[in-house]
Amino acid sequence: MRIVGGMSKGIQLRVPDNGVRPTSDRVREALFSILDELVLKASCLDLFAGSGSLGIEALSRGAKSCMFVDRSRHSCEAILFNLEKAKLVGGTVRKEEFELFLRKTRGEYDLVFADPPYKLNGIVQQLASSDTLVKLLLPGGVLVIETAKSDVDFPCHEEIDLLTVRKYGDSQLILYRRNNNITNNDI
Numbered sequence: 001m002r003i004v005g006g007m008s009k010g011i012q013l014r015v016p017d018n019g020v021r022p023t024s025d026r027v028r029e030a031l032f033s034i035l036d037e038l039v040l041k042a043s044c045l046d047l048f049a050g051s052g053s054l055g056i057e058a059l060s061r062g063a064k065s066c067m068f069v070d071r072s073r074h075s076c077e078a079i080l081f082n083l084e085k086a087k088l089v090g091g092t093v094r095k096e097e098f099e100l101f102l103r104k105t106r107g108e109y110d111l112v113f114a115d116p117p118y119k120l121n122g123i124v125q126q127l128a129s130s131d132t133l134v135k136l137l138l139p140g141g142v143l144v145i146e147t148a149k150s151d152v153d154f155p156c157h158e159e160i161d162l163l164t165v166r167k168y169g170d171s172q173l174i175l176y177r178r179n180n181n182i183t184n185n186d187i
Contacts, residue, residue, distance in 0.1 A: 006060030008086035042110035052079035
């Protein structure tokens with residue numbers, strides 16, 4: 001697995017050996033093609049960070065900062081290693097359960113990436129309807145949830161809109177945008 005774009009393009013990433021299922025190069029390439037200029041100077045949050053591939057890709061493509069959150073010590077160590085290897089600044093790593101992090105954080109983010117384990121039943125609903133998570137998104141901010149292609153329920157919190165669902169192999173990307181009073185919500 002490697003960084004597919006930006007200033008650190010081509011750098012191989014370490015994947016922790018703890019059952020992490022990293023986002024494939026193909027899916028990351030497609031996601032960042034969709035997000036395009038939204039990444040520039042963005043403040044990002046990478047939940048269930050694993051190897052950090054989503055947040056690291058964002059930093060490589062011009063995001064100003066990324067908070068990586070994962071409960072695994074091995075994942076946090078891999079993320080720190082990957083940030084150093086890619087010579088990227090602006091990354092902060094927190095070893096914490098995502099629910100605890102969401103309850104106590106006060107950050108504001110332009111982009112939130114959530115790539116939970118596919119086997120967590122109901123996690124898409126939990127994330128997309130979470131008052132706490134939605135409040136972390138700045139107006140116009142985008143929430144990206146990667147999940148199994150078999151998930152077919154795409155709930156929306158009243159303050160976010162479903163933008164698109166894209167399927168790639170056994171994965172799918174669900175993109176939401178926090179309401180910002182813009183009539184055309186296309187990405």
